[in-house]
Structure formats: C-alpha cells, structure tokens
Amino acid sequence: MGAKEFDVVAIGNAIVDVIARADDGFLAAQGIDKGVMTLIDEARATALYAAMGPAIESSGGSAANTIAGLANLGAATGYIGVVAEDDLGAIFRHDITALGVHFPTAPVAAGPATARCLIVVTPDAQRSMNTFLGACADLSVAHLDPALLAAAKVVYLEGYLWDRPTAKAAFLEACRLTHAAGGKIALSLSDPFCVDRHRESFRALIADEVDILFANTDELTALHETDDLEAAITATREWVDIAAVTRGPDGAVIVAGDTRAEIAAQPVPRIIDTTGAGDLFAAGFLRAYTQNLDLATCGRYGAIAAAEVISHFGARPESDLAELVAAAPAA
Amino acid sequence: MGAKEFDVVAIGNAIVDVIARADDGFLAAQGIDKGVMTLIDEARATALYAAMGPAIESSGGSAANTIAGLANLGAATGYIGVVAEDDLGAIFRHDITALGVHFPTAPVAAGPATARCLIVVTPDAQRSMNTFLGACADLSVAHLDPALLAAAKVVYLEGYLWDRPTAKAAFLEACRLTHAAGGKIALSLSDPFCVDRHRESFRALIADEVDILFANTDELTALHETDDLEAAITATREWVDIAAVTRGPDGAVIVAGDTRAEIAAQPVPRIIDTTGAGDLFAAGFLRAYTQNLDLATCGRYGAIAAAEVISHFGARPESDLAELVAAAPAA
Numbered sequence: 326m327g328a329k330e331f332d333v334v335a336i337g338n339a340i341v342d343v344i345a346r347a348d349d350g351f352l353a354a355q356g357i358d359k360g361v362m363t364l365i366d367e368a369r370a371t372a373l374y375a376a377m378g379p380a381i382e383s384s385g386g387s388a389a390n391t392i393a394g395l396a397n398l399g400a401a402t403g404y405i406g407v408v409a410e411d412d413l414g415a416i417f418r419h420d421i422t423a424l425g426v427h428f429p430t431a432p433v434a435a436g437p438a439t440a441r442c443l444i445v446v447t448p449d450a451q452r453s454m455n456t457f458l459g460a461c462a463d464l465s466v467a468h469l470d471p472a473l474l475a476a477a478k479v480v481y482l483e484g485y486l487w488d489r490p491t492a493k494a495a496f497l498e499a500c501r502l503t504h505a506a507g508g509k510i511a512l513s514l515s516d517p518f519c520v521d522r523h524r525e526s527f528r529a530l531i532a533d534e535v536d537i538l539f540a541n542t543d544e545l546t547a548l549h550e551t552d553d554l555e556a557a558i559t560a561t562r563e564w565v566d567i568a569a570v571t572r573g574p575d576g577a578v579i580v581a582g583d584t585r586a587e588i589a590a591q592p593v594p595r596i597i598d599t600t601g602a603g604d605l606f607a608a609g610f611l612r613a614y615t616q617n618l619d620l621a622t623c624g625r626y627g628a629i630a631a632a633e634v635i636s637h638f639g640a641r642p643e644s645d646l647a648e649l650v651a652a653a654p655a656a
Numbered sequence: 657m658g659a660k661e662f663d664v665v666a667i668g669n670a671i672v673d674v675i676a677r678a679d680d681g682f683l684a685a686q687g688i689d690k691g692v693m694t695l696i697d698e699a700r701a702t703a704l705y706a707a708m709g710p711a712i713e714s715s716g717g718s719a720a721n722t723i724a725g726l727a728n729l730g731a732a733t734g735y736i737g738v739v740a741e742d743d744l745g746a747i748f749r750h751d752i753t754a755l756g757v758h759f760p761t762a763p764v765a766a767g768p769a770t771a772r773c774l775i776v777v778t779p780d781a782q783r784s785m786n787t788f789l790g791a792c793a794d795l796s797v798a799h800l801d802p803a804l805l806a807a808a809k810v811v812y813l814e815g816y817l818w819d820r821p822t823a824k825a826a827f828l829e830a831c832r833l834t835h836a837a838g839g840k841i842a843l844s845l846s847d848p849f850c851v852d853r854h855r856e857s858f859r860a861l862i863a864d865e866v867d868i869l870f871a872n873t874d875e876l877t878a879l880h881e882t883d884d885l886e887a888a889i890t891a892t893r894e895w896v897d898i899a900a901v902t903r904g905p906d907g908a909v910i911v912a913g914d915t916r917a918e919i920a921a922q923p924v925p926r927i928i929d930t931t932g933a934g935d936l937f938a939a940g941f942l943r944a945y946t947q948n949l950d951l952a953t954c955g956r957y958g959a960i961a962a963a964e965v966i967s968h969f970g971a972r973p974e975s976d977l978a979e980l981v982a983a984a985p986a987a
Contacts, residue, residue: 346974374750375750377750377754378754378755379715379724379750379751379752379754379755379972380747380750380751380754381712381713381714381970382712382713382714382747383712383713384710393710411742411743412742412743412744412769413743416711416713419705419706419708419710419711420710420711421710423708423709423710423711424709424710438743639712641710643677
C-alpha cells in the first residue's frame with residue numbers, strides 16, 4: 326500500500342459500555358434477546374439500568390473497539406463518531422485519545438446524552454447488548470473529515486451505522502471519498518439482526534463498495550438467507566476482495582479470490598466475556614493487512630487479539646497486543 | 657446485639673474510581689506518592705486524567721466499598737454520602753442501590769461534580785490514589801439521618817472524612833446519635849498520611865468515641881508514632897473494645913481486651929489490584945461481628961472478602977462473598 330499517513334480510520338457509534346453480570350433468568354424477565362444487540366430508547370435504558378446489578382463502565386462501540394485494538398498494536402489510527410458534552414462523552418474521548426487515536430469529531434453541546442450500551446454478561450460469557458444511541462444519532466456527512474479519509478489505507482465502517490438514514494448517507498459518502506483517494510473500504514456486518522433489518526441494501530453495498538468484509542457465521546448466513554456456510558462464503562467471494570469469517574471457537578476462514586486460509590482459534594484459559602471478540606479480530610487482521618502481511622498472518626493476528634479481549638471483562642484490550650503477536654509462533 | 661433494622665450504616669466520601677494501569681515511571685513523572693491517597697483539586701484532576709491511559713470506571717469510596725461488601729454478604733445496610741446530579745453521581749447511586757443498600761442522601765444540583773478517584777495500578781498490584789472530592793465536600797450534619805443511625809447495630813466511619821471540618825462535625829454528631837441509641841461506632845483509619853494529618857484529634861476521637869478500630873500496620877504505627885507494631889497494638893487496646901490490624905500478606909491481628917486472634921491471609925492465585933483490600937476486610941469482619949460470631953471468625957470472613965477484591969480490578973466484590981465464606985473451612 327502507498328504512503329498514507331493513517332493505517333485505518335473508523336467511523337462508528339461512539340458508545341460507553343455499562344457491563345453487569347446476570348443469569349439467564351434476568352434476560353428472560355427483562356425480555357432481552359441473548360447474544361445480540363438490541364436498540365432501546367432512553368426510557369427503556371433507564372428502566373433496564375435500574376433493574377441491573379452493580380456495573381463497571383468502559384469505553385466501547387464496535388468500530389471504536391477495533392480502532393483501540395489497532396492503536397494498541399501500533400497502527401496509526403483515526404476515529405469519527407459523536408458524543409455529547411457529558412461525563413460519559415469525556416470518558417469516551419479520554420480513552421480513545423489516550424491510545425493516540427486521532428479523534429477530530431467535536432462533542433454535541435445540546436440534545437441527547439452520550440450513547441450507552443447496557444451489557445448483560447451471563448455465566449456462559451455471552452454478552453447481550455442493549456444500546457441507547459443518544460448523541461450517535463447526530464452523525465452525518467457533516468462529520469466526515471475528507472482529508473482524514475483520504476489519508477487512510479483502510480476506512481473501517483460498522484454495520485450498526487446502517488440503522489440510521491443520516492449515518493447511512495455519511496457511510497456512502499465515506500466510501501466515495503476513500504475510493505477516490507485510493508483507499509480500501511472495510512465493513513463489519515455487526516450483528517445478524519442488523520443484517521436481517523437491512524439485507525437487500527447490505528448486499529448492494531457489499532457488492533458495490535466493500536473491499537474487505539468481516540462477518541461471523543450467523544451474520545454471513547443471514548446475509549445470504551442460507552444455512553449453508555460454505556455456500557454463503559462462495560457467494561461472498563464474488564463480491565469482495567477479502568472476506569474474513571469468524572466462527573467462534575472454530576476459528577476463522579479467510580477467502581480472497583482463489584486463496585483460502587483456515588485459522589485456528591487462539592486457546593484461552595477461561596472465557597470471561599465475549600464482548601468485542603469480532604471487533605478485536607478485525608483489529609488484528611487489519612494490523613497485519615496494512616503491513617502487507619499474508620492472509621494467514623492477518624488471521625493469526627486477529628485470533629490473538631480476539632483471544633485477549635474475551636479473557637476479561639470489557640471490549641478493549643488490557644494487554645500489549647503488539648507483544649502478544651510478536652511472541653506467537655508463525656502460522 | 658439487639659433487634660436493630662440495619663446491621664451497618666456507613667458515612668463516607670461517595671466516589672467513582674477511574675482505574676488505569678501504568679508503570680513506576682509514570683508515577684515518578686507525575687509526582688504521585690505510591691500506595692497512598694492524595695487529595696487533588698479539579699485542575700490537577702483534569703491534568704492527571706489527560707496524562708493517564710485508557711481507564712475503566714467503577715464505584716468506589718472507602719466506606720461505600722465496605723458497605724457494598726456487607727450487602728453482598730447479606731447484611732442489611734445503609735449509606736450516607738454526597739454525589740452531584742451528573743453521570744458519575746448516577747453511576748454511584750445505581751451501583752450501591754442495586755445491592756439493596758438504603759441510600760437516602762439526595763444529590764446536590766449545583767456546585768462541584770461528583771467525586772472521582774484517579775487510581776494508577778502499577779505492575780506490582782499497588783494502587784496510588786488521587787482524589788478530587790468535588791460534591792463530597794458538601795457533607796455536613798444536615799445529611800445525617802438520625803432515625804437511620806439509631807437503627808444501626810454499627811455505624812462505620814472512614815478516616816478520610818476527618819479531612820474536612822463540616823464532615824468532622826457530622827462525624828462527631830453521628831457518634832453521639834449512635835451511642836445514644838445503643839449502637840457501636842467503627843472507624844477505619846484510611847491511610848497513614850491521613851493519620852499524620854490528624855494524629856492528635858484521631859487519638860482523642862478513638863479513645864472517646866470509637867468501639868471498633870480498623871487499621872493497617874502503617875496507619876497504626878503512624879497513630880502511635882512508633883516503629884514497634886506490638887507497642888502500637890498494646891496502646892490501642894486500652895482505647896477501644898476491638899482493634900483489627902491488617903498486615904497485608906502477613907494476615908491480621910485482632911485484639912479485644914485480653915483476647916487476641918491471629919488471622920492468616922487468604923491465599924490468592926494472582927494479586928491484580930490491591931484497591932479495596934482494607935475496605936473489604938472490614939466488610940467481612942463486620943458481617944461476622946453483627947452475627948455475634950467469635951473474633952477469629954470475624955477475621956476469617958475479613959480475610960476471605962479482602963482476598964476476593966484483590967484478585968481483580970476494582971474495589972467492589974465481583975463474586976458472591978456469602979458463598980465464599982460459607983465454603984471456607986472453619987478456623
């Protein structure tokens with residue numbers, strides 16, 4: 326890749342996670358769908374928070390987690406996303422800029438509060454996410470920084486943005502600006518229900534604009550409305566340069582044209598909280614990709630970063646990922 | 657003990673912890689005293705936060721941590737402390753009330769923000785605390801709830817309150833109200849520097865008002881201006897009914913009149929963050945004490961609760977402490 330100032334710039338929902346443990350009975354009593362992300366309004370956020378046990382707060386947001394992982398790995402990174410001028414907005418800004426991420430988006434003074442995601446972690450380490458988007462709903466074409474996008478090797482977008490028309494317009498404009506400057510567009514499908522909500526437009530987007538697609542098994546099969554993962558992979562490789570498909574404990578499959586790499590999952594002594602697994606896989610993958618490393622190494626970096634984040638609470642890495650990937654044996 | 661509605665009611669600084677890892681070089685560069693609590697103003701809090709790495713937020717406050725531990729252990733608990741009407745204040749209130757703690761203190765609408773403690777955890781698991789007291793400075797006699805104090809078997813006070821004259825007055829009035837209702841006063845000395853700041857008045861307070869004293873080795877020897885721990889313990893037992901002295905990995909000594917119990921530290925596979933160790937020792941101790949259990953059992957419960965909290969980040973327990981003490985073999 327050429328001499329771009331930034332390895333990866335992401336556009337996403339700027340969210341603070343509020344993480345509490347609970348059992349399956351709590352999910353049932355609250356009508357929470359396990360393992361997925363549900364959008365909630367402010368009233369529901371207030372009621373659900375009141376019902377939740379003691380929590381910890383930690384910066385989150387899917388694409389922001391990926392950028393945090395990339396910064397931890399030593400990549401030059403930028404982020405575009407909207408917070409409010411409140412305590413949680415200050416926390417989000419602190420945590421991402423403390424990693425050296427360039428974050429030019431100004432906070433919004435009036436209007437809804439900074440987004441929060443109420444995450445319930447069950448004893449099986451599954452996370453069920455309930456997101457009040459708040460200030461994120463403000464994201465529009467006006468927040469794009471054309472010079473920043475033009476300076477990125479890869480612009481990374483989270484599928485969750487596709488839920489709102491103004492963000493969707495920003496998304497498409499970001500694709501245009503990035504490709505005009507010779508950069509690549511990466512997309513994470515985010516969530517099978519997000520895919521269900523937007524299947525037709527996602528298919529068109531992926532075929533027309535996306536160069537690198539990240540999806541897990543549920544998301545990819547939802548995209549193609551099939552139970553056959555291999556058929557879904559075969560269909561996807563026609564649309565994108567690279568597709569990275571994560572399969573939880575079964576590792577990942579990466580396809581690029583006629584090339585295929587199978588990546589084993591990195592062993593974890595004890596899985597504590599799977600929040601951020603996909604986000605960090607993408608981080609590891611893109612770190613290797615923007616260093617022009619081969620697909621197997623991209624997948625291995627992804628597996629190592631994902632393993633770190635599921636071994637503790639929270640969706641941001643707590644260890645030096647650059648050390649972890651350097652210490653791992655070659656594929 | 658009589659039929660009181662509450663086992664323990666605490667009065668303390670209502671604080672949200674902001675916890676980040678750093679190395680000793682960061683402490684040196686920032687001029688932070690290792691292992692102790694330093695009071696900072698808002699400007700310093702802003703500058704230090706800007707210099708810190710990514711953090712997680714978790715409710716804290718010394719006496720509040722103790723009450724959280726007691727509630728986790730099944731005790732009937734109350735808490736008095738002041739937060740502001742902001743995001744961090746809402747987090748503090750949520751986390752303590754979610755445990756079933758009665759928390760009648762109204763938030764302050766105008767004035768300083770909710771208190772925060774910027775905690776730097778070094779690789780040796782030591783925590784260095786930098787506290788901006790903010791809204792806590794509002795605590796006064798007006799916040800005392802005489803009916804609540806009268807309904808408590810034990811009223812627990814943190815030494816940190818002694819740093820401010822209005823809180824000090826509230827502290828003394830709480831002692832008067834509690835003793836008038838036949839309750840006991842427990843005090844935690846909090847910090848050796850806090851003891852240094854107030855040595856003479858602490859001595860008078862302990863001799864005149866305190867029934868149960870919690871201190872670690874550094875605090876107790878600072879109180880008596882001696883290097884001889886045994887001499888400090890001997891002097892202290894003249895002043896209080898019970899003194900519980902924690903010695904880190906060397907366990908604890910409890911003295912009550914002519915009775916003495918030596919408590920071994922509970923083994924921990926890996927110490928991650930010592931924040932809250934003393935607070936949780938007091939929680940376990942008081943859980944057993946308010947159930948009229950013997951001193952050795954009080955100490956054992958304390959050691960088990962302290963071991964849990966130092967095995968993860970944050971000063972509040974993440975496991976079911978009642979299960980842990982029930983599963984432990986008798987002393």
